[in-house]
Amino acid sequence: MSKLGDFVFSLLQVDRSASNAVPLATIDDVDQSQAMIDPFTLGVYETPELKKRSRKELYTLYKVMGKDPTLSACLNLLTTAALGGHESRGQVVFINSSDTLLGGGKNARDVRHKIEREKEFLEELINSIIFPLSRMAIQYGDSYTRMYGEKGYGLTNLLCNELTESPLIQPYEQGGRTVGFHVLEQNQFNIPKLTKLTTYQMARMKMQRVSPVPQFKNTYQIIGRVLADNNLNNLPIIPSEVGGSFLQDAEEPWEKAIMNMAALDSQQIADSVLQSFLTVNMANMPEAARKTYRSSLKKMLEDTINNIRNALKGGDALYQRFYHILPVWDDKEILTPMGDIAQRSSPLSIEYLMLHFRRMTGTLGIDISLTGWADMLSGGLGDGLSFHTSAQVMQRAMLIRQAATPTINHIINMHFGYKYGITFKPGRYPWKVEFYSDISAAAEQALNSKNTRAATLMAVTQSIGILKDLGLEPQVNKILLTTILGLDDDEAERISHSLGKAIEIERKAQNEGYKPDNSPDQIENIDESIDDLEEEE
Numbered sequence: 001m002s003k004l005g006d007f008v009f010s011l012l013q014v015d016r017s018a019s020n021a022v023p024l025a026t027i028d029d030v031d032q033s034q035a036m037i038d039p040f041t042l043g044v045y046e047t048p049e050l051k052k053r054s055r056k057e058l059y060t061l062y063k064v065m066g067k068d069p070t071l072s073a074c075l076n077l078l079t080t081a082a083l084g085g086h087e088s089r090g091q092v093v094f095i096n097s098s099d100t101l102l103g104g105g106k107n108a109r110d111v112r113h114k115i116e117r118e119k120e121f122l123e124e125l126i127n128s129i130i131f132p133l134s135r136m137a138i139q140y141g142d143s144y145t146r147m148y149g150e151k152g153y154g155l156t157n158l159l160c161n162e163l164t165e166s167p168l169i170q171p172y173e174q175g176g177r178t179v180g181f182h183v184l185e186q187n188q189f190n191i192p193k194l195t196k197l198t199t200y201q202m203a204r205m206k207m208q209r210v211s212p213v214p215q216f217k218n219t220y221q222i223i224g225r226v227l228a229d230n231n232l233n234n235l236p237i238i239p240s241e242v243g244g245s246f247l248q249d250a251e252e253p254w255e256k257a258i259m260n261m262a263a264l265d266s267q268q269i270a271d272s273v274l275q276s277f278l279t280v281n282m283a284n285m286p287e288a289a290r291k292t293y294r295s296s297l298k299k300m301l302e303d304t305i306n307n308i309r310n311a312l313k314g315g316d317a318l319y320q321r322f323y324h325i326l327p328v329w330d331d332k333e334i335l336t337p338m339g340d341i342a343q344r345s346s347p348l349s350i351e352y353l354m355l356h357f358r359r360m361t362g363t364l365g366i367d368i369s370l371t372g373w374a375d376m377l378s379g380g381l382g383d384g385l386s387f388h389t390s391a392q393v394m395q396r397a398m399l400i401r402q403a404a405t406p407t408i409n410h411i412i413n414m415h416f417g418y419k420y421g422i423t424f425k426p427g428r429y430p431w432k433v434e435f436y437s438d439i440s441a442a443a444e445q446a447l448n449s450k451n452t453r454a455a456t457l458m459a460v461t462q463s464i465g466i467l468k469d470l471g472l473e474p475q476v477n478k479i480l481l482t483t484i485l486g487l488d489d490d491e492a493e494r495i496s497h498s499l500g501k502a503i504e505i506e507r508k509a510q511n512e513g514y515k516p517d518n519s520p521d522q523i524e525n526i527d528e529s530i531d532d533l534e535e536e537e
Contacts, residue, residue, distance in 0.1 A: 049252075052214045058242045059140060059167040065247045065254055066139045070357060073371040074364045075246065079135045081393050082400035084436045093126050093408060094434045095119045111430045114420065118154070119431075122415060126408055129160040133407070134400055137205045140166035141244030144181070145203050145407075147414055154419035158411070164202075171204055171240040175232045178204050178240070200414060205407040207244030208399055215242055244403075246396065250363040257356035264348060271348075300324045365392020401435060408433045460485065467499060474500045 044050065053061075065071050083092040096119070097112045129145050136143035143166055146159040163185075170182040181202050183195040226235055247254075280297065282290050304324070310317035354368075361368045409429055417423040424430060463485060467477050474496040481492035 046214070050214045052216050054216050055170075055242050056167070058213065058215060061251065062140050062245055062247050063167065065251070068254065068258075070361065070368075070371045071247065071250065071254065071364075074361055074366045075135060075139055077366055077370055078138060078246065078364065078393065078396050079131060079400065082397035082404075082435075083130060083134060086436045091123065091127050092436055093123060093130055094436060095123055095126075095412065095431055096434060098430050098432050100430065108430075114416070115431050118415065118419075121154075122412055125155060125158055126411060129158045130404065130408075132160050133205055134404055136160075136166055137207050137244075137403060138246045138396075138400060141207050141209075141242060141248075142166050142169075142171065142240070143205045144169050145205075145411070146197075147201055147203055147411065149200075149414060149418035151418055154415040155411070169202075171206075172237050173240045174237045175226065175235040177232070178206070179237055199410070200417075203407050203410050203414075205403050207403045209243040210399070211243075211248065213241070213243050213245075213248055217241075246364060250360050253356045253359035253363060257353060257360055260353040260356060264350065264353060267348060297326070300326075365396060405433050464495060464499065468502060471503055 046052065066075065085092045095115070097115050100108075133143050133145055144160070144164045146164055147155055148157045148159070149155045164183075168184045171178050172180050172182070178199060180199065181197045181204075183197055183202075185193050185195050187193055226238075229235055280293070282293065285293070303322075307317040307322055358368050361371060406426070409426070409431075412431060412433075413423050413429070467480065472480075477496040477499055478489075478492045481487045481495055482489060485492075487495070
C-alpha cells in the first residue's frame, strides 16, 4: 500500500513541477529601449566602395565588362564548365522520367509515355538557348527567354537574343516570387515602348543573390513592410533588384587593370613618336635670308613626314629616293641634331598590369592561362585541368545549375500546359533534368569520390578475406578491425559476426563432403536445384 501511495505522490509532483515551469522568452520580451536603438545601429555605412548606383548604371557597367576579352573568356569557360556537353552531339541538357514514375499505375504510365514522346523535341528546343541563357545570367545576374506556345501543340519556339537582354527587362516580384515582366521594345520609329509579359510567356533564370549590390531602391512608392506580413499574397509587387552577377566581385581589379593598360598604351604610343631637336647657325645672316631659310627647312621636314606616310600606304615613296639640299656658307648655317631627349632607356614593365589581371581572373576562379595568356601555363592548368582542380569553378558551376534547373522545369511545364492542358507543381515534376557534365569540375569531383570509395571498398574486402582465411575468433577479428583498420565498434561487431557465420558454414559444408570445384556431380546438383526452384515458382 505504501508503494502505491509513493507512486501516486510522484505523479502529482511531476504534474505540479510541469505546471510551475517557466515559459521560454520570446522576441516580445526584448526591452523597448533596445527596440528604439536598433533602427539606428543596423546596416552599414555608405562608403565610396559601397556607394549606391542606379539599375541602368549597374547594367551598363556589366555590359562594358562583358565586352572585355579576358572577362568574356572567363564567363564562357564558367558556362561551359557548368553545362558540360556531349563529345559528339554537343547536347548538354537531358530530360528523363522521374524515379517516382518507375512504378506501375495507369496514370504513371500515361505521364511517362508523354515524357518519352516529348523529350526529344524539348531537348532540342532547350539546348538551342541554354548556353546564351546561362551566359547572360552570370553576366547580369538574370536572363530571360521568350516562350511562344500554341494550344494543342505546345511550345513552338524559344527566343533568347538581344531582344531579351537583361537590361531591357524589369521583372516584378511578390515576396521573391516572379509574377511578371516589363519589357522595353523599339518600334520602326525608334520610339521606346513598354510590353507587359506574364510568366506563361517568359521564363526567367535568376542567379542566387550571394552578395547583395548597393543600389537605389525604386520602391519608394510602396507603403508597408515586406517582412512584416506572414501572408505572401498580401505582400506588395515590387521591381526586382539587380544582383547575382559574377562580375560584381571582379569590378575593382578590372578597373585597375583597365587603368594600367591605358597608362601602358599611352606611354608606348608616346615612346613610338620619334622627335629630334635641331640647331641652325644663322649668325651674320640677313633677316630676309633667315626667314627664307627657316621656311625652306620647315617645308623639308614636312615633306619627310609626308613621304613616310606615303610609304606606309604603299605609295610611290616606297620605291624611290628623295634628296634634300641645305645650302651652307663657310661655317654658317650648320644643322646640328641634338637627338631625342625623351628616349626611354629601359623597357616598360607589365608586372603591375598582370597583377590586376590575375586578381580579376582569380576572382572568377579561372586560371589566367586559360583566357589566352598561353605563355603563363602553370603546372598543367592551362590544358583544362583547372576545371577539375579549381574549387571556385566547381562552386560557380553548381550555382549556374541551381539557377538553370528551375528555368528548364518551368519551360517544360509550360509545354505540357499548352499541349495537354496540365501543369505540375514545383517539386513534384514527373521528369528530371540532367546535364552531360564529364568535363565539369563537379563531375570530376564526383568521379574521384567514387574511385576513392571503390578503392577503399576493395582494400577493406581484401582485408576481410584475409581474416576469413585466418579463421580467428570473433573478438580477435573485432580488435583488428577497430584498432588496425579503424572501423567503428558497431561496424566491426557486425563484420566479425558475419565472418564467424561464414567460417561456420564453410566448415559444415566441408564436413558434409561439399566439393568447391566445378565437378560434373556438383554442376548436376546445381542444375537440379534450379529446376526444383522453377517448378515451385
